[in-house]
Amino acid sequence: MDRVALFFWLGLLFVAVNVMWALAQAVVASAFGARPLAVQVGYGPKLLAWRMGGIGWSLHPIVLGSSASFAPGEEEAAQAPTLKSRLNKLPPPLHALSLAIPWYVQIGVAMACLGPAEGFHQFTEGFPAVFNLAALPERVERFVGLLRDGELLRAWGIMSARMAALNLLPIPTLAGGYLMLLPWRDKSPTWVRPVAIALLAVFLPWAAYVAYLFVRAIL
Structure with missing residues (x-):
């Protein structure tokens, strides 16, 4: 594959995940009775926007994540001024499942693409991969090598497994952080904001470094 095709397929895999x-x-969340108001795929300026199933969907160019907004509408806010999210109306077990099941879906995709044993291995290997900065360049080179060889299904499985592992980190903006803060879902403690800022201060340079490694490996 040439460089343009590599960037295209890499972006498409991020979009798919x-x-x-x-x-x-x-x-x-909708099945449990907490339909999101909006779902955003990617970050940055809005490229596309549409409505489907009563939910506002939007696509953005920096496809490094996605998020769902459960903030209450005007009618809900008037009836329950303290309600910050539609998820808070659910019993805590259903709230936890609404956060955890999408994570299991990602692992399921990895297992479907790679086989159960290999998919689970790639998921568990994702945790040390986040912190082992010395091994990241080689891992990124191997992943880009899969794209060059046209092994897109395997690349999708590996990316799904690694993103599932990353999403479980206890960072408040990720699923792991939301699960960690579930006991305080009605009113976040005062320590949440400074901890979130500190964790993001570490996470964002890491993400920028990984993006740089991908660009360097392709170019």
């Missing part, structure tokens, strides 16, 4: 996560989150 994040759309799968967003769809799973919207479907599961």
Whole structure:
């Protein structure tokens, strides 16, 4: 593959992983009675926007994540001024499942693409991969090598497994952080904001470094 094709397929894989996560989150939460108001795939300026199933969907160019908004509408806010999210109306077990099941979907995709044993291995290997900066360049080179060889299904499985592991980190903006803060879902403690800022201060340079490694490996 040439460089343009590599960037195209890499971007498409990021879109596929994040759309799968967003769809799973919207479907599961809606099934439990907490339909999201909006689902955003990617970050940055809005490229496309549409409505489907009573939910506002939007696509953005930086496809490094997705998010669902459960903030209450005006009518809900007037009836329950303290309600910050439609998810808070659910019993805590259903709230936890609405966060956890999309994570299981990502692992399921990895297992379907790679086989159960290899998919689970790639998921568990994702945790040390986040912190082992010395091994990241080689891992990224191997992943880009899969794209060059046209092994897109295997690449999708590996990316799904690694994103599932990453999403479980206890960072408040990720599923792991939301699960960690579930006991304080009605009123976040004062320590949440400074901890979130500190964790993001570490996570964002890491994400920028990984993006740089991908660009360097392709170019």
